Amino acid sequence: MVVTQRRRQHVDAVLDRFFGIAKTRASTIGPRYVTLWETLEKNSAGGKRFRPSMVLAAYEAFGGTDSETAAYVGAAFELLHTALIVHDDVIDRDFIRRGGPNVSGSYRDLAQTAGIPIPTAEHRGLSVAVIAGDLALFNAFRLLDRSGVAGVLRERLHEILDEAMFASAAGELLDVDFSLHPDPPSVDDIVDMERLKTAVYSFETPLQAGAVLAGADDAAVEALGSFGRNLGIAYQIVDDLLGVFGDEGDTGKSTLGDLREGKRTVLIAYAATTEQWAQIEPLFGDAGLDEQGAQRIRTLLESSGARRYAEALASDFANRAWEHLASASLPDSVRAEFRGFVSTVLERAK
Missing domain, CATH: 1.10.600.10 (Farnesyl Diphosphate Synthase)
Structure with missing residues (x-):
């Protein structure tokens, strides 16, 4: 099995649409909520899209031809993966993922920039990461529903x-x-x-x-x-x-x-x-x-x-x-x- 560019592009397109809709919806509440969604989107990007590629590879190997529907199912697993690693980083008190700040690290850094001391800043970062992980987890099931x-x-x-x-x-x-x-x-x-x-x-x-x-x-x-x-x-x-x-x-x-x-x-x-x-x-x-x-x-x-x-x-x-x-x-x-x-x-x- 190879993670083909074609399969990855299908999944990326689904996730781009998903985050676009979420950010537009968040904008009706306020810029801080938009920032949270932007941070979650950034943390879901850059991965290998391994799990959705497994979905699409199995689907096509069994003769499936509706790549759009399969991409939505694959994207659901990618969003589940995002939720799990965001929460895992909270459990491990990690603030770095893939060489850069994760959700916890991003919000810790924002708090420190605002002059909040490190222990409190770290708590804020971890707290926001719990919220972000919850959003990703719930919406993994929503993506399944949007598959049609x-x-x-x-x-x-x-x-x-x-x-x-x-x-x-x-x-x-x-x-x-x-x-x-x-x-x-x-x-x-x-x-x-x-x-x-x-x-x-x-x-x-x-x-x-x-x-x-x-x-x-x-x-x-x-x-x-x-x-x-x-x-x-x-x-x-x-x-x-x-x-x-x-x-x-x-x-x-x-x-x-x-x-x-x-x-x-x-x-x-x-x-x-x-x-x-x-x-x-x-x-x-x-x-x-x-x-x-x-x-x-x-x-x-x-x-x-x-x-x-x-x-x-x-x-x-x-x-x-x-x-x-x-x-x-x-x-x-x-x-x-x-x-x-x-x-x-x-x-x-x-």
Whole structure:
């Protein structure tokens, strides 16, 4: 699967119309509300449009031809993604996203410019981000309705989007709970959290939505969803590997952030069961961790076998994804669309 320019343009056009209408409506209330919508729009731009591309790829692979309707469904998943990352940044007290200020950061900066002290300015930024995330979340469902689908099909798509949100909230809760307990969670606990928090809404349900919209039967929808679920877990494990061992120039992601934050991943869950953990634990989660300390952790993760284990687990889930993609319930056109994507996920870790 490739994120084609054509698919992205369809989704961008839908989102441009959506934000245009919202800003016009907000202008009847006041300029501050318009600014909020402009900030939310800015934070929804610049992404890869990965989730809507999954919707459109599945839709077209099953023979769908109404690109406009599919783009609206895809845009609904993109707006859901925007809502989730805005709220996730609030939970993590992050003020930067994609190299620039996120919603929280934008409003924190506005407050500081007005002379408000940092603690109060940060609270204002986080508060506005909650409001912005709520708007994005609610309007994800509105975009489904604006797609023009009706009847049973509309109900099924609503159920799929609802499942995406329901699962992600459960995964976020698990992630928050992990930070409250001194003992590291198990590998199985981490995998379950990553499935719920990310794989369901980023892979499984967008694929199912595209298939349902195209009229695929239940067996095909289930098989494609299982493919997405397992591939999504593999993708997240690889993403966590890159967060520690990746090339910042290639990924655009710091290899210090996750270690400083104390992010619970498969790498860490496995390492916590080894003798090297006694040396890793004092460094892990240190906000002042420098590159020398980070390199020490990386060396210990290597010697403990944690990196090798995580890479093997990612490959295992990718293989499970491939088995579901090979299901007799899926047409060859679907396999042709997504076959290369399995390899692409694993290649990211090399």
